[in-house]
Amino acid sequence: xxxxxxxxxxxxxxxxxxxxxxxxxxxxxxxxxxxxxxxxxxxxxxxxxxxxxxxxxxxxxxxxxxxxxxxxxxxxxxxxxxxxxxxxxxxxxxxxxxxxxxxxxxxxxxxxxxxxxxxxxxxx
Amino acid sequence: xxxxxxxxxxxxxxxxxxxxxxxxxxxxxxxxxxxxxxxxxxxxxxxxxxxxxxxxxxxxxxxxxxxxxxxxxxxxxxxxxxxxxxxxxxxxxxxxxxxxxxxxxxxxxxxxxxxxxxxxxxxx
DNA sequence: CGGTATCCCCATTGATACTG
DNA sequence: CAGTATCAATGGGGATACCG
Numbered sequence: 587x588x589x590x591x592x593x594x595x596x597x598x599x600x601x602x603x604x605x606x607x608x609x610x611x612x613x614x615x616x617x618x619x620x621x622x623x624x625x626x627x628x629x630x631x632x633x634x635x636x637x638x639x640x641x642x643x644x645x646x647x648x649x650x651x652x653x654x655x656x657x658x659x660x661x662x663x664x665x666x667x668x669x670x671x672x673x674x675x676x677x678x679x680x681x682x683x684x685x686x687x688x689x690x691x692x693x694x695x696x697x698x699x700x701x702x703x704x705x706x707x708x709x710x
Numbered sequence: 711x712x713x714x715x716x717x718x719x720x721x722x723x724x725x726x727x728x729x730x731x732x733x734x735x736x737x738x739x740x741x742x743x744x745x746x747x748x749x750x751x752x753x754x755x756x757x758x759x760x761x762x763x764x765x766x767x768x769x770x771x772x773x774x775x776x777x778x779x780x781x782x783x784x785x786x787x788x789x790x791x792x793x794x795x796x797x798x799x800x801x802x803x804x805x806x807x808x809x810x811x812x813x814x815x816x817x818x819x820x821x822x823x824x825x826x827x828x829x830x831x832x833x834x
Numbered sequence: 835c836g837g838t839a840t841c842c843c844c845a846t847t848g849a850t851a852c853t854g
Numbered sequence: 855c856a857g858t859a860t861c862a863a864t865g866g867g868g869a870t871a872c873c874g
Contacts (some may be wrong), residue, residue: 646848671844
């Protein structure tokens, strides 16, 4: 393979690797979706319960993100005909396929905090 | 353990799991950082080379994201005293610790596209 | 080549209040 | 309780030009 071919090949390899990651990021983007999924990993929960377990999230964002997660079939939404209203959110089978991603992200977050953020006393 | 204790325990468990993921998301947030790291995983590259391999990124965003990645010690920046200027970016050891995260994200992106996006003919 | 400077738009997010 | 409505701020990102 001549150097020029190698360059092209390399570039194609690169795209093939980037595109699936872009797909994943598209679905999981933002600060809230993975935390929501983690909150639900401990069992089905109601709107307020999720809200309480994710510091900083507003009702608006939670509502919006839940809709996105449902549209991508990562969670399910069940409405019970009661008053006051009762709605339960749960992880789907497809949502559970994210555990490995979440675990790696969690491990990395821990080691990164040790390495980088641990130095900076002023950081949260 | 009484039910009340279990609730508290559950909630604390939840936080302990969410926080490291939040740390990780803080560092990796946005559409560009992981694609940049993937581009560099094939070897050190110059500004324009990275730019060419990541569809849609502008010089401004690339410049900004490279700075963030360098600040978090995920990449290194080397300036050669030439004219026209030559600057090379490379992954650091710490940056390489992200491979497992990227690999899981990539695998998940592929399977998610098959499951969800594959249905929708009109999607990119 | 490897960026920075400036201007500008608009989508996302946040804060607060409110409703069935 | 489970959200929605409304308004305001923030900043992501495009276009263009420029510099060492």
